[in-house]
Amino acid sequence: MTRPQSRILPQVTADSRAFWSGGAEGELRIYRCHNCGRWFHPPVGVCFRCRSRDVAPEAASGRATVAALTVNHHPWFGEVFPPPYVVAIVELAEQPDVRLTTQIVDCPVEDVHIGMPVEVDFEQHDDVWVPVFRPAASTTATRNGGNQ
Ligand SMILES: [Zn+2]
Numbered sequence: 001m002t003r004p005q006s007r008i009l010p011q012v013t014a015d016s017r018a019f020w021s022g023g024a025e026g027e028l029r030i031y032r033c034h035n036c037g038r039w040f041h042p043p044v045g046v047c048f049r050c051r052s053r054d055v056a057p058e059a060a061s062g063r064a065t066v067a068a069l070t071v072n073h074h075p076w077f078g079e080v081f082p083p084p085y086v087v088a089i090v091e092l093a094e095q096p097d098v099r100l101t102t103q104i105v106d107c108p109v110e111d112v113h114i115g116m117p118v119e120v121d122f123e124q125h126d127d128v129w130v131p132v133f134r135p136a137a138s139t140t141a142t143r144n145g146g147n148q
Contacts, residue, residue: 003105004081009128015043018057023122023129029057030098039095062120064090064133067099071109086112090133106134 012020015031019041022029031043035052039060046053069088076083086104091097104112105121117136122129 003123004077004085006080007123007125007130008077009125009130012128015045019043020128020130022057022059023124023131026122027059028062028120028131030060030092030094031055032058039092039098041098041100060092060094063093063136064100064118064120065093065096066104066112066114066116066118066133067091067096068114069104069112071112084109088112088133090118100131103132104134105132111135 010016010020018029018031030039030041032039032055033047033050033052034054034056036047036050038047038049039058040048040055043057045055047055067089069086071084071086073083086107086109087101088104089099089101091099104116104118118133119136120131121134123132124130
């Protein structure tokens with residue numbers, strides 16, 4: 001599937017800046033609580049589990065698993081965002097209850113399935129790096145002893 005030429009971009013806040021700019025260094029930055037150790041998303045200045053304010057963004061591995069998906073066929077955004085494309089919820093490898101709503105790219109829409117291993121990639125639009133996910137390249141290599 002082709003990638004969109006543009007996107008409707010988020011309004012970046014102080015809390016979300018690390019998430020939207022991490023792609024400049026190739027990092028998926030997710031907030032983590034230094035008190036209880038849990039990751040959480042979306043980014044806010046307080047841990048919703050233990051209420052600690054000792055939280056900060058940290059680079060996650062970028063590995064994830066497709067938990068849910070839908071294939072959009074409607075041309076909502078015309079030629080700049082041509083269908084079909086997959087909108088998915090992915091669970092991060094670090095902690096499955098940390099989920100991102102994202103797009104699965106670099107893969108035929110019919111090949112995307114629940115349980116599929118994916119890895120993060122970024123699309124830069126202005127000063128925002130949108131995290132998207134593509135099929136994990138390492139699935140076969142890892143099984144054969146590679147460490148890609
Ligand atoms: Zn906490």
